[in-house]
Amino acid sequence: MPTDARAEDFRRRLDHAAEATEAALDALLGPAALPGEITRPARLLEAMRYSTLGGGKRLRPFLVIESARLFGVEGASALRTACALEMIHCYSLVHDDLPAMDDDDLRRGRPTCHKAFDEATAILAGDGLLTYAFDVVADPATHDDARVRANLVLALARAAGLGGMVGGQALDLAAETAATPLTQAETLRMQAMKTGALLRFAVDAGALLGAASPAQAAAMARYGDALGAAFQIADDILDAEGDTAALGKRAGKDAERGKATLVGLLGLDAARARCDQLVNDAVAALRDTGKGDAAGVLVEAAQFVAARRN
Amino acid sequence: MPTDARAEDFRRRLDHAAEATEAALDALLGPAALPGEITRPARLLEAMRYSTLGGGKRLRPFLVIESARLFGVEGASALRTACALEMIHCYSLVHDDLPAMDDDDLRRGRPTCHKAFDEATAILAGDGLLTYAFDVVADPATHDDARVRANLVLALARAAGLGGMVGGQALDLAAETAATPLTQAETLRMQAMKTGALLRFAVDAGALLGAASPAQAAAMARYGDALGAAFQIADDILDAEGDTAALGKRAGKDAERGKATLVGLLGLDAARARCDQLVNDAVAALRDTGKGDAAGVLVEAAQFVAARRN
Numbered sequence: 001m002p003t004d005a006r007a008e009d010f011r012r013r014l015d016h017a018a019e020a021t022e023a024a025l026d027a028l029l030g031p032a033a034l035p036g037e038i039t040r041p042a043r044l045l046e047a048m049r050y051s052t053l054g055g056g057k058r059l060r061p062f063l064v065i066e067s068a069r070l071f072g073v074e075g076a077s078a079l080r081t082a083c084a085l086e087m088i089h090c091y092s093l094v095h096d097d098l099p100a101m102d103d104d105d106l107r108r109g110r111p112t113c114h115k116a117f118d119e120a121t122a123i124l125a126g127d128g129l130l131t132y133a134f135d136v137v138a139d140p141a142t143h144d145d146a147r148v149r150a151n152l153v154l155a156l157a158r159a160a161g162l163g164g165m166v167g168g169q170a171l172d173l174a175a176e177t178a179a180t181p182l183t184q185a186e187t188l189r190m191q192a193m194k195t196g197a198l199l200r201f202a203v204d205a206g207a208l209l210g211a212a213s214p215a216q217a218a219a220m221a222r223y224g225d226a227l228g229a230a231f232q233i234a235d236d237i238l239d240a241e242g243d244t245a246a247l248g249k250r251a252g253k254d255a256e257r258g259k260a261t262l263v264g265l266l267g268l269d270a271a272r273a274r275c276d277q278l279v280n281d282a283v284a285a286l287r288d289t290g291k292g293d294a295a296g297v298l299v300e301a302a303q304f305v306a307a308r309r310n
Numbered sequence: 311m312p313t314d315a316r317a318e319d320f321r322r323r324l325d326h327a328a329e330a331t332e333a334a335l336d337a338l339l340g341p342a343a344l345p346g347e348i349t350r351p352a353r354l355l356e357a358m359r360y361s362t363l364g365g366g367k368r369l370r371p372f373l374v375i376e377s378a379r380l381f382g383v384e385g386a387s388a389l390r391t392a393c394a395l396e397m398i399h400c401y402s403l404v405h406d407d408l409p410a411m412d413d414d415d416l417r418r419g420r421p422t423c424h425k426a427f428d429e430a431t432a433i434l435a436g437d438g439l440l441t442y443a444f445d446v447v448a449d450p451a452t453h454d455d456a457r458v459r460a461n462l463v464l465a466l467a468r469a470a471g472l473g474g475m476v477g478g479q480a481l482d483l484a485a486e487t488a489a490t491p492l493t494q495a496e497t498l499r500m501q502a503m504k505t506g507a508l509l510r511f512a513v514d515a516g517a518l519l520g521a522a523s524p525a526q527a528a529a530m531a532r533y534g535d536a537l538g539a540a541f542q543i544a545d546d547i548l549d550a551e552g553d554t555a556a557l558g559k560r561a562g563k564d565a566e567r568g569k570a571t572l573v574g575l576l577g578l579d580a581a582r583a584r585c586d587q588l589v590n591d592a593v594a595a596l597r598d599t600g601k602g603d604a605a606g607v608l609v610e611a612a613q614f615v616a617a618r619r620n
Contacts, residue, residue: 044480045472095437100429119410120483123433127405127440128476134444135467138460146457150448153463157445162355166438170354173430 010300017062047125055108063202071210084133091129159201168194182260196228222285230278236261320610327372357435365418373512381520401439469511478504492570506538532595540588546571
């Protein structure tokens with residue numbers, strides 16, 4: 001496929017995944033999601049919907065959907081897994097925005113959950129989304145094979161937990177008040193946990209859903225790690241350079257808070273060069289899946305992640 | 311077995327379950343729990359241990375262990391499921407104690423997690439415990455059969471989520487500031503979600519682990535519902551009557567805050583009578599499991615829950 005057509009195909013698929021995810025999340029968080037007898041905690045459900053619907057590029061769902069497609073799986077299996085991952089991503093934003101954490105008022109150009117509702121509701125909305133994600137994955141509607149469901153739960157819990165996202169956030173907060181700044185190795189490790197682990201899960205999930213061979217699964221894992229690292233550097237560059245309006249959240253806050261970033265450690269030029277190298281690594285890993293042109297959309301995804309402007 | 315011997319047997323088993331749970335939680339949250347490569351978020355892990363170890367009657371783990379034993383399952387399967395449930399119970403206490411929620415300084419006679427650490431750490435410790443619970447249940451070490459693991463994840467997520475504990479907490483908080491107090495039916499429903507759902511899961515888990523027949527599983531569910539309701543009334547009575555030293559948390563706070571309780575709605579005597587009736591219901595449900603004397607320890611558990619003084 002020529003370069004322009006590939007880029008166009010990527011954009012079309014990204015939009016399609018975002019629309020499908022939005023509709024599926026809307027249904028999963030709709031009135032039918034709670035069985036008839038249950039008293040509906042209306043305000044909590046509203047806060048969960050507010051924090052999940054109507055925003056974002058849906059990059060993680062897209063990666064689940066396209067990784068699963070690469071291994072022959074489409075439809076509800078991929079989409080439900082994508083929604084579960086997005087719920088966990090959204091819960092983490094709700095909790096990270098809390099006054100006791102990053103204390104942010106703005107997210108995706110709207111008031112953060114605790115500003116639009118209140119702190120107690122934001123804490124519970126995050127807890128509810130995190131819990132519901134595992135409900136969605138473990139449900140037989142996600143996959144016929146219970147081993148696949150249990151493996152998805154395990155991988156998602158590890159990506160989101162103490163050794164992944166939650167642990168990375170704790171290391172990031174600790175670094176803000178530490179006597180000595182994080183080294184480059186520590187920063188990379190923290191970012192791999194905080195941001196990388198969920199992105200890595202997205203592509204691991206595709207391999208799990210599609211029963212990829214061990215070699216293919218390992219190649220997808222390398223792709224996911226490289227893409228996750230590129231994503232984080234691009235994020236750091238955007239925060240250093242971006243403006244609040246384009247980002248839909250406050251820019252420049254990393255430096256202000258003394259957050260550990262690769263831009264701070266390496267400077268902008270070296271950070272950009274490293275980001276380019278990671279895209280090359282991601283593309284090389286995809287080659288090892290043996291899927292040829294079918295992996296083209298994931299090549300585009302790696303380039304998109306590194307070059308994004310918001 | 312004579313009454314005294316049964317009570318003694320119950321106490322011995324309750325203590326044994328508490329010791330086994332403490333040791334298993336200590337191992338699950340020990341250094342070996344994080345694979346070698348991972349940077350340890352030391353303070354977060356410490357907060358998770360602080361919030362989980364060294365306290366509590368471990369009633370929920372005991373119920374998992376004894377319900378599983380009733381259906382022929384012992385050892386790691388029951389103990390790991392018990393630990394996962396206890397992690398979710400402990401996470402809920404950490405988040406409920408936060409300033410934005412119940413704003414409590416004291417829990418089990420010690421400073422609450424956000425007092426001993428800080429609010430951000432307490433939020434993340436709760437998130438980490440909730441996530442880790444699903445990791446533990448989904449791990450093949452919990453059960454050979456992936457269907458059982460996936461079903462446990464599903465049941466646990468539903469008990470803990472929007473239609474269960476988290477939803478109940480939201481309804482409880484909403485009731486504090488509502489224009490009209492909750493009716494009796496609404497109070498019962500809120501309590502069944504907030505407190506009852508996890509206790510019900512404990513006994514459902516035993517039936518799931520032991521592949522109980524549908525009729526037996528239904529009987530266990532009825533037992534769990536009755537026991538959960540009795541537990542909550544006993545809790546309300548304790549809060550109305552108890553003293554802070556014996557409870558290890560502040561007494562009298564329900565009335566102070568205008569919380570919806572059955573004691574407030576019915577008065578102490580009628581609440582006590584209702585609690586006794588629920589114990590009878592629980593015992594009748596156990597009879598329907600067809601397990602005879604083997605269920606004696608769970609009969610004692612229902613009586614213990616209703617009569618407890620802290």
